[in-house]
Structure formats: C-alpha cells, structure tokens
Amino acid sequence: MTVSTPVVEGRAIVQDYNVPGSLFTGSKVVRALNGIDFAVEKGKTLAIVGESGSGKSTLARIIALIDAPSEGELRIDGELADIRRRRPTPALRSKVQMVFQNPYGSLNPRQKVGDVLMEPLIINTDYPATERRDRAEAMLKKVDLQPEHFNRYPHMFSGGQRQRIAIARALMLNPALLVLDEPVSALDLSVQAQVLNLLSDLQEEFELTYVFVSHDLSVVRYIADDVMVISKGVAVEQGSREALFANPQHPYTQSLFAATPVTDVEAIRARVARRKAARLSHPV
Amino acid sequence: MALLNIRNLSVKFATAAGSFTAVDGIDVHVDRGEVLAIVGESGSGKSVSMLAVMGLLPDTATITADEMTYDGRDISNMSGPERRRLIGREITMIFQEPVASLNPAFTVGFQIEEVLRLNLGLSNRDARAKALDLFRSVGIPEPEVKINAYPHQMSGGQCQRVMIAMAIASNPRLLIADEPTTALDVTIQKQILDLLMKLQEDYGMALILITHDMGVVAETADRVVVQYKGKKMEEADVLSLFENPQSPYTRALLSALPEHATGDRLPTVSEFFLQEGAQ
Numbered sequence: 001m002t003v004s005t006p007v008v009e010g011r012a013i014v015q016d017y018n019v020p021g022s023l024f025t026g027s028k029v030v031r032a033l034n035g036i037d038f039a040v041e042k043g044k045t046l047a048i049v050g051e052s053g054s055g056k057s058t059l060a061r062i063i064a065l066i067d068a069p070s071e072g073e074l075r076i077d078g079e080l081a082d083i084r085r086r087r088p089t090p091a092l093r094s095k096v097q098m099v100f101q102n103p104y105g106s107l108n109p110r111q112k113v114g115d116v117l118m119e120p121l122i123i124n125t126d127y128p129a130t131e132r133r134d135r136a137e138a139m140l141k142k143v144d145l146q147p148e149h150f151n152r153y154p155h156m157f158s159g160g161q162r163q164r165i166a167i168a169r170a171l172m173l174n175p176a177l178l179v180l181d182e183p184v185s186a187l188d189l190s191v192q193a194q195v196l197n198l199l200s201d202l203q204e205e206f207e208l209t210y211v212f213v214s215h216d217l218s219v220v221r222y223i224a225d226d227v228m229v230i231s232k233g234v235a236v237e238q239g240s241r242e243a244l245f246a247n248p249q250h251p252y253t254q255s256l257f258a259a260t261p262v263t264d265v266e267a268i269r270a271r272v273a274r275r276k277a278a279r280l281s282h283p284v
Numbered sequence: 285m286a287l288l289n290i291r292n293l294s295v296k297f298a299t300a301a302g303s304f305t306a307v308d309g310i311d312v313h314v315d316r317g318e319v320l321a322i323v324g325e326s327g328s329g330k331s332v333s334m335l336a337v338m339g340l341l342p343d344t345a346t347i348t349a350d351e352m353t354y355d356g357r358d359i360s361n362m363s364g365p366e367r368r369r370l371i372g373r374e375i376t377m378i379f380q381e382p383v384a385s386l387n388p389a390f391t392v393g394f395q396i397e398e399v400l401r402l403n404l405g406l407s408n409r410d411a412r413a414k415a416l417d418l419f420r421s422v423g424i425p426e427p428e429v430k431i432n433a434y435p436h437q438m439s440g441g442q443c444q445r446v447m448i449a450m451a452i453a454s455n456p457r458l459l460i461a462d463e464p465t466t467a468l469d470v471t472i473q474k475q476i477l478d479l480l481m482k483l484q485e486d487y488g489m490a491l492i493l494i495t496h497d498m499g500v501v502a503e504t505a506d507r508v509v510v511q512y513k514g515k516k517m518e519e520a521d522v523l524s525l526f527e528n529p530q531s532p533y534t535r536a537l538l539s540a541l542p543e544h545a546t547g548d549r550l551p552t553v554s555e556f557f558l559q560e561g562a563q
Contacts, residue, residue, distance in 0.1 A: 051469040052440075159326075188325035188496065193540040193550035200549070215469060218499075222542035222550070259474035261499025263541060265527050268502050272523050275506070278485065279317075 005078040006039035007177050007209040008063060008096075013037075013072035015058050015233075032058045033069070034233040040226070042176070043203065045210040047224035047241075049217065049256070055233040057181055060213045064098040064179040077176065090124040097170035101182035103162035107154040113140070113165055114150040120172045135172065142205075143168045143198060160191035164198065171202065181213045196223060217260050221245055229253045286313040287458055287490050288337070288375075291351040295332050298344045306332045306345075308514040314458065319484060319491045321505035321522070323498065323537075329514040330494050334460050338377055339367060354458070373403050376451040380463035382443035386435040392446045393431035396453065403454045418449040422479060441472035445479070452483055459484070462494045477504055498541055502526060510534050 013036040021027035032055045040046040050056040061067045062074065068084035075081065076095055081088065097120075100106040107116060117136035121127050127135070137147055143164040154162055163183060170178055183199070184192040200223065202208060214220050220227060220241075227244045229237040229252065237250040248254050295307040307329040314320045324330040336347045337359065352360040354370065362370070379385045387395060396418065397411040406414060412431075419427035422445040435443055444464060451459055461480060465473035481504060484491045493504055501508055501522065508525045510518040510533065518531040529535045538544060539551045 051471065189498070189537055189540050190325060190552055193542075193552045196542070197549050197552065216542075217470075218541065218543040222545050255471055259471040261474075261497070261503045263498050263502040263526060263538070263543065265523070268523050268526055271503070272506075272521075 004041065006075075007042050007077060008211065009039040009075040009078075010059075010063070011037055011073050011075075013059065013062060013069045013074065015055070015062065015067070016070040032233050033062075035072070036228075036230070036233075036235050038228060038235070038238070040177075040209050040211060042209055043207045044225040045203070045212055045223055047212045047214060047220040047227045048230060049214060049220055049227060050230040051215060051256075053232075054230045056213045056215075056230050058233075059230070060098070060179050060181045060211065063096070063177075063211050065093065065096050066098070094124055094173035095176045096179065097173060097175040097177075098179040098181065099163070099166050099170050099183050102186050103159055103166050104186075106166050107162055109154055112151050112153055113145075113157075116154075116165060116169055117172055120169065124173055139168045139172060142171070142202070158191070159187055160195060163187060163191075163195055167195075167198065167202070171206070174206070175208070177209045177211065179211045179213075182215070183212075184219060185214070185216065192219070199223065217256060229256070287316050287318075287355060288492075289313045289351060289353045290333070290337070290349060293333055293336065293347070293349040293352065295329070295336050295341065296346045296348075298346070303346075306514055307336070310511070310514070310516050312509060314490045314492055316457070316490055317484075317488045319481075319493065319504055319506045321493045321495060321501045321508045322511060323495060323501055323508060324511035325496055327513065328511040330496075330511050331462050334377070334462065334492060334494060338371055338375065338460065340377075372399075373454040374456055375458045375460065376454065376456040377460040377462065378444070378447045378451050378464050380466050382440055382447050382467070383435055385447055386443055388435055391432050391434055392438065392443075393433075396431075396446065396450050399450050399453050414453070415449075418453055419446075421483075422446075422449045422452075423475075424449070439472075440468055441476060444468065444476055448476075448479065448483070452487065452489075455487060456489055458490045458492065460492045460494070463496070464493070465500065466495070466497070473500075480504070498537065510537070 013033055014031065015033040017030045017032055019028050019030055036059060038046060048056045048059060062069045065081060065083050065088050073080060076092060081092060114136055117139055118132045121132045121135065137150060140147060140149060145161065145164055154165070157165065184195050187195060196219065203210060212223055224241045227239065227241055228235050229250065231252045237244065237248065237253045248257055290310065290312045293307055293310045294305065297304045297306055310333050312333065322330045335341050337352070341347065349360060352358065354375065386392060393415055396415045400406045400411040400414050415431060416427050419431060424430050424442060424445050430438065464480065465476050468476060477500065480491065493500070495501060505522045507521050508519070509516060510531065512533050517533045518525070518529065520530065525534065526538065529538055536551070542550060
C-alpha cells in the first residue's frame with residue numbers, strides 16, 4: 001500500500017433527494033447514493049460506470065464540490081471539504097474542476113473563448129490582466145487550438161473543439177483533480193479518439209488525477225486505472241481495471257459486459273453463420 | 285429484385301450561405317428480409333437519404349435521383365394519396381428520441397390505436413385488442429396497464445418499444461430505424477436490438493439501420509454501407525467489412541474504436557488520412 005494521501009477520498013457518501021408530495025401523496029425521500037467509499041491516488045484515473053439513474057452523475061457533482069452530500073465525508077488532498085458548512089475557499093475550488101457531457105450546453109454562447117478561459121482566473125486569483133491573457137493563450141495551445149481562436153464565439157467551433165475549450169477552462173486553475181462527466185459521449189468516434197488522446201497527454205504532463213464518469217465500457221477499459229461499477233446508488237463492484245475486465249464478479253457488472261456489443265471478427269462470423277442457418281430452416 | 289432501390293441520390297439544402305449538398309450521389313438498395321446498416325458520423329448524410337425516401341425533408345431540400353423505386357414502383361413521382369398508402373404501412377420508420385417521438389398529451393394506447401384505425405381501418409374495439417397484442421409482441425410488461433399510460437410515465441426503452449409496436453402494426457415490408465438505441469443504456473440497447481432482430485426474422489421484413497455505432501453494426505447487419513460527408517465510402521457484407529475493410533475511412537473508423545487500441549494512443553481519423561495520403 002502507498003503511504004501518500006489520496007488526492008480525493010470519499011467515505012460513506014450518501015445523497016438523499018426530497019421528492020415533494022402533491023395534494024394526494026406525501027413527500028418522499030429518494031436515496032440516490034447509498035454509502036459510497038472510494039479513493040484515488042495522484043495521477044490515476046478512477047472510472048465510475050453505471051446506467052442512467054445509477055447515481056454516477058450525482059457522485060460526480062459531489063466530488064466536484066457542486067453539491068453537498070447528505071451524509072459522509074469527502075477529503076481533497078487529505079483536507080475535509082464540507083461545502084455545506086463553509087463555502088469552498090478559492091484554494092480548494094482551484095484543486096477540483098469539472099468537464100461536463102454536453103459541450104454545446106456548457107459554454108456560454110455570448111462569451112468569447114478567451115473570456116471563457118480567463119473567467120476562472122478573475123474569480124479565483126488576483127493575476128493582472130496581461131498574465132491572465134498569457135495563461136489563456138498558453139492553455140489554448142496545450143489543447144491543440146490556435147491563438148486566433150481566442151476571440152471567437154463557441155458556435156464557431158465543432159463539438160470536439162468545444163470539448164477542448166471546456167477542458168482548457170477546467171485546467172486554467174492548475175487543478176489537481178478533474179471530474180469528467182461523460183466527456184466523450186456526445187462526440188463522434190473519430191473526435192472521441194482525439195479527445196481521449198488529449199486527456200491522457202494532459203494527465204501525463206500535469207500529473208492530473210481523473211474521476212471519469214462513463215457508461216461506455218470500451219472507453220473505460222482504454223482510460224481507467226481503477227473502476228467502480230455503480231447501480232441504484234450502490235457501488236456493486238470496485239477494483240483495478242485489469243481485475244474487473246478479466247473477471248467481473250457482480251451479476252450487474254456481468255450483465256453490462258454481456259450487453260456491450262462486440263466488434264470482434266470471430267463473433268461476427270459466428271453470428272452470420274447462425275443467421276444463415278436460421279434462414280435455411282425458415283426461409284423468408 | 286431489390287425491395288428498395290435508389291440510384292445516384294443527391295439532396296441539396298438551400299441555406300443563407302448558398303446550396304449545401306448533404307447527400308452526394310448515393311446508391312442504396314435493400315433486398316427482402318435483409319438487414320442493411322448505414323454507418324457514418326454526424327454530417328455524413330446517413331439520415332438525410334432515408335428521410336428523402338420517407339418524404340420527410342423540409343421544402344428547402346432539393347432531391348434528385350436517377351432511380352428511386354420501392355418494389356418496382358417509382359416513389360419520387362407518386363401522388364400524395366398513393367404515397368401515403370405506402371409510407372406508414374409498407375415502409376415505416378422509428379427515430380432516435382423515443383420520448384420525443386410520442387405526443388406527450390395523449391396516452392400511448394390512444395396513439396397506437398390511431399395508427400391502427402387510420403392505416404388498417406380497424407374499429408375502436410378491434411384497435412384496442414390489436415394494440416394489446418402488439419404490446420405483448422414487443423415485450424411491454426403489463427400491457428393492459430401500460431396502454432393507458434402517458435409517455436412520461438414510461439422509461440425510454442419502453443417508449444421505444446411503443447414506437448416499434450406502431451411501426452410493425454401494419455406488417456411493413458421495410459422498417460427504417462434511425463439510431464434506434466443511441467439514447468438508451470447498453471442493457472436496454474441490447475434488448476431493443478434483440479427485439480428488432482427477432483421481429484425482422486419473424487415478420488421477414490427488411491430493416492435499414494442507421495447508426496454511428498460500429499458495435500451495433502457488428503451485432504445486427506447483413507450488409508453495410510459506410511458514408512462520409514454525403515458520399516459512399518464503402519459497401520460490403522458485415523464480415524468482410526470488419527475483417528478486411530477496403531476504404532481508408534472505414535479502416536480509420538475501426539482503428540479508432542477504443543477496444544481495438546493496441547498501444548497508449550488511439551489512432552485518429554485525420555492521422556489516418558495523412559498516412560494514407562503520404563503512401
């Protein structure tokens with residue numbers, strides 16, 4: 001075991017939502033997360049896998065210090081982060097940043113790219129304007145965009161480029177931890193490959209820690225070090241990528257694997273043969 | 285003879301910035317009882333060519349084709365009533381967003397019975413009985429209860445089952461499915477694909493599956509057309525496409541699949557084009 005403090009650690013995280021009642025029904029409490037434990041070491045990637053309604057995005061929002069959990073404690077760099085009691089300090093806020101799924105919805109259409117990138121610095125730091133501009137221009141280059149993109153508006157960019165801008169914005173404050181909520185789900189396959197490559201380059205360069213939320217097991221297998229499978233608010237299985245993909249234990253994980261389409265040539269050959277046989281016995 | 289045969293189809297849209305060609309000289313044909321997958325990324329024109337067949341494009345679109353026939357009959361010059369007898373009965377379509385495809389103000393039962401009354405001329409009572417039958421055959425649990433549900437009371441997968449029930453109500457010979465599982469979870473996707481394949485085999489209908497997902501292609505198609513920027517890149521049976529892709533674009537798409545990753549980096553499509561260009 002390592003002795004270093006994990007960059008992010010959660011213990012017994014619980015999130016309850018109150019569903020208000022109507023005239024005829026009382027209000028009720030929905031438990032979206034039920035006692036989640038996790039820890040991610042520096043420079044590693046934890047993938048959180050689950051289907052819609054599993055609570056994976058709820059957990060991502062808690063880790064990104066957007067929502068406060070109902071119960072449990074969250075530590076960032078060993079320090080207790082309780083945003084219900086205290087607003088996060090700029091120092092804490094700078095450590096954790098988030099990238100959202102939909103790059104069309106997460107950028108302000110009236111804000112130029114340069115302003116998008118400089119805003120976190122205005123809010124959280126006291127750098128002078130020239131310094132902010134220099135840092136924003138340098139970051140554009142880091143995510144493979146051009147200096148001339150600085151004064152353009154988000155609608156002038158493709159989905160993949162917008163996701164690069166969102167990643168650049170998240171990196172402006174030199175965070176230790178990046179929470180990525182389905183960052184490539186809205187992108188085409190070819191663009192998805194570029195963004196995944198960029199993420200792994202940036203992780204290496206800045207020693208970033210990632211919490212990567214996804215429903216796509218093939219992406220998870222490519223990017224993750226550790227995987228947490230979550231179903232109905234419960235972490236049903238947790239382990240290293242190698243162990244989990246080699247030998248999934250929980251029936252829910254197994255059903256996810258069984259449902260994921262395979263593009264393996266032998267599997268296709270078998271399916272085509274089955275179909276031919278079925279056709280011969282029941283001709284159309 | 286092919287069931288649907290399209291030769292040299294082009295679709296142009298009039299935009300403020302001039303004419304934009306979404307589909308550029310595409311040939312598509314599908315045989316009886318065949319599953320054809322049309323694959324492409326956004327902007328490849330994969331949906332537009334099928335919307336042209338269905339007559340669902342807006343007035344700004346100009347459709348030209350050397351041939352557009354269904355079962356030997358010319359679709360492009362059909363009169364309105366003749367076309368309506370064909371579309372929605374013999375050729376039906378389901379869409380990506382099942383929840384958005386249903387009218388939120390009416391129960392799903394009302395909506396499927398409307399189809400049955402209009403297209404099959406059934407009485408109210410027969411329509412209800414047939415709707416329940418269809419709900420059973422697409423695997424909706426408790427059909428007697430669900431038939432009175434509104435779309436928002438059902439999950440995405442169940443709404444897609446309702447859409448499929450509507451689409452197969454008239455026993456079509458061709459079903460066009462436009463990204464039918466893109467909005468759904470993998471386990472639900474598997475169920476819906478299995479259902480489509482089972483119905484396709486039971487009813488012997490042809491299925492055109494429009495998708496961006498190579499996994500879906502691998503699990504369903506007999507034959508595949510790969511499109512890129514409105515042009516056809518490759519056409520092959522599913523096994524040869526995956527085993528021995530001919531076009532550089534198909535090779536690039538397949539190697540960009542994360543499960544095919546061999547090293548630390550994923551090859552990207554643009555790198556692939558550069559390499560191919562250099563050779």
